[in-house]
Amino acid sequence: MEFVEYTDRDLLTMSLANYLTEDLRNALNNKERVSFVVPGGNTPGPVFDQLCAADIDWDRVDLMLSDERWVPNTSDRSNTRLLEQRMLVDRAAKAHLVPSYLPYKTPEEAMDTLTEELSYLFPISVLLLGMGSDMHTASLFPEADKLDLALSDSAPPLVAMRAPGAREPRITLSARFLNGAIKKHLIIFGIEKKVAFKKAQTLSSKEAPIAAVLDGLNVHWAA
Numbered sequence: 001m002e003f004v005e006y007t008d009r010d011l012l013t014m015s016l017a018n019y020l021t022e023d024l025r026n027a028l029n030n031k032e033r034v035s036f037v038v039p040g041g042n043t044p045g046p047v048f049d050q051l052c053a054a055d056i057d058w059d060r061v062d063l064m065l066s067d068e069r070w071v072p073n074t075s076d077r078s079n080t081r082l083l084e085q086r087m088l089v090d091r092a093a094k095a096h097l098v099p100s101y102l103p104y105k106t107p108e109e110a111m112d113t114l115t116e117e118l119s120y121l122f123p124i125s126v127l128l129l130g131m132g133s134d135m136h137t138a139s140l141f142p143e144a145d146k147l148d149l150a151l152s153d154s155a156p157p158l159v160a161m162r163a164p165g166a167r168e169p170r171i172t173l174s175a176r177f178l179n180g181a182i183k184k185h186l187i188i189f190g191i192e193k194k195v196a197f198k199k200a201q202t203l204s205s206k207e208a209p210i211a212a213v214l215d216g217l218n219v220h221w222a223a
Contacts, residue, residue: 017050034125040079052092067139067172068100127181139172140209175212
């Protein structure tokens with residue numbers, strides 16, 4: 001694991017976009033198609049704004065969210081909507097978006113169909129994660145209803161998840177598929193999250209789910 005501190009968020013954003021571009025190019029030199037998994041939320045938006053213009057063979061990139069809220073893509077709460085607005089534009093508009101939501105009432109009803117789309121994505125070529133101050137990553141939340149399954153060595157690729165404080169059901173990639181990524185990056189901002197990340201290194205993955213993906217992780221932090 002490597003922890004890199006940046007003097008400001010703008011420098012982090014530019015540097016991380018460059019790292020991701022290099023990782024994707026290297027992966028494309030070795031495989032016909034590569035998988036790129038990214039988080040939702042507000043934090044990665046500026047990175048997407050930089051990355052979407054990168055000179056990459058985007059038509060050979062399969063883009064997927066690490067997790068998604070179970071809401072339609074038209075919802076302000078949809079991470080897919082964020083990707084459509086800030087990542088799947090400019091040159092990156094040619095990337096193939098792997099669906100993370102289908103119009104079923106519950107994620108369980110869509111799980112088989114969604115999982116069928118994933119068989120060719122693993123191992124993940126390049127992974128970008130975020131982390132909450134509660135030390136969750138993707139939708140692997142402390143005290144979530146299926147956290148034990150999602151952290152297990154026999155976990156399926158996708159797990160439907162419900163957690164205290166989460167407004168909607170979610171789907172998430174399980175820890176073993178996240179941790180198996182060839183290149184792994186984490187973006188975090190602020191002193192609170194820096195302290196939380198340091199604490200996570202002393203806890204179990206059940207207490208601090210981010211601890212499940214520390215092996216080989218490149219952490220990018222700015223205040």
